[in-house]
Amino acid sequence: MTDSLVAVAFNLKTQLYLEFSALALLTFDYFLTFNAEITWTWDSSRNAVHVLFLLVRYVPFVLIPTYIYYVLGNVVGNCSSWSEGLSWMIIITILAAELLLLIRTWVLWGKKRIVLIGLIVLIVACAAESAVVSVFAVESTFSNIPLPPSLAGCFESYQPATSVWTFFGLAVFELVILILTISQLFHHDRKSRIYRMMRNDIVYVLCILGMSVIGTIIIKVGYYQDPALSLQVVIHSVLASRLLFSLRAIMHQQHIMSASVSVAQSSYDVEMLPMAFVEGPGASSGAINVAS
Numbered sequence: 001m002t003d004s005l006v007a008v009a010f011n012l013k014t015q016l017y018l019e020f021s022a023l024a025l026l027t028f029d030y031f032l033t034f035n036a037e038i039t040w041t042w043d044s045s046r047n048a049v050h051v052l053f054l055l056v057r058y059v060p061f062v063l064i065p066t067y068i069y070y071v072l073g074n075v076v077g078n079c080s081s082w083s084e085g086l087s088w089m090i091i092i093t094i095l096a097a098e099l100l101l102l103i104r105t106w107v108l109w110g111k112k113r114i115v116l117i118g119l120i121v122l123i124v125a126c127a128a129e130s131a132v133v134s135v136f137a138v139e140s141t142f143s144n145i146p147l148p149p150s151l152a153g154c155f156e157s158y159q160p161a162t163s164v165w166t167f168f169g170l171a172v173f174e175l176v177i178l179i180l181t182i183s184q185l186f187h188h189d190r191k192s193r194i195y196r197m198m199r200n201d202i203v204y205v206l207c208i209l210g211m212s213v214i215g216t217i218i219i220k221v222g223y224y225q226d227p228a229l230s231l232q233v234v235i236h237s238v239l240a241s242r243l244l245f246s247l248r249a250i251m252h253q254q255h256i257m258s259a260s261v262s263v264a265q266s267s268y269d270v271e272m273l274p275m276a277f278v279e280g281p282g283a284s285s286g287a288i289n290v291a292s
Contacts (some may be wrong), residue, residue: 079154
């Protein structure tokens with residue numbers, strides 16, 4: 001009993017360290033990118049992308065404090081209901097982040113229909129795989145070890161190993177996103193600002209993919225649950241938000257470049273006008289200077 005209690009306390013301590021670390025990272029990055037949020041989202045149209053952004057950006061601020069209360073607080077009601085509610089918040093945040101990645105990749109590929117259809121089929125297949133696995137999975141169980149009064153919350157002693165397939169599906173989808181993003185990088189000049197922004201985006205996508213792979217490995221090796229789950233949610237939230245800001249910046253830069261090209265072309269056309277159509281300084285208002 002003592003060994004079990006020590007194991008529970010150790011796992012709980014590790015979990016709480018990760019929860020507070022995730023909350024600190026989320027808060028720190030929020031203040032770092034708040035100006036970018038104002039610049040690239042506040043004045044944008046209210047559409048599906050804006051809704052996805054709000055879910056990705058702000059649901060984790062509710063999720064993590066709720067989870068800390070779920071573990072440490074004197075929980076009202078049964079633990080299963082709280083666990084289900086937390087699971088839905090995790091699903092909503094990660095799904096919204098993946099949809100933002102999908103839309104971003106589609107836009108970078110010039111809104112090609114084949115890319116959109118392919119990504120939709122892939123994400124639906126991954127979601128269906130996760131849903132089927134969840135239907136047949138054994139529900140999480142909670143520790144019945146008598147805990148000290150200071151630990152009055154819920155502690156999951158078992159989480160079905162079948163959830164490894166959920167992280168595997170995420171990793172597959174994000175790997176495809178990474179490949180498509182890298183392939184677009186070579187369409188831009190290495191000295192351009194767009195190239196530098198897209199290079200940073202590749203690092204962001206690689207980090208998201210890495211967290212999904214880590215989640216797959218942790219559960220696969222037999223851990224009772226992924227102790228870094230909230231950290232994964234925060235990484236998805238932080239980097240998906242940054243990728244949206246970067247996409248808006250890339251589109252703005254492309255708009256500036258297109259406008260510059262148009263202005264330059266207009267200037268060139270004016271310079272190439274025949275002299276017969278230019279009024280001379282000494283000509284009358286109705287005369288046309290054909291000299292020289």
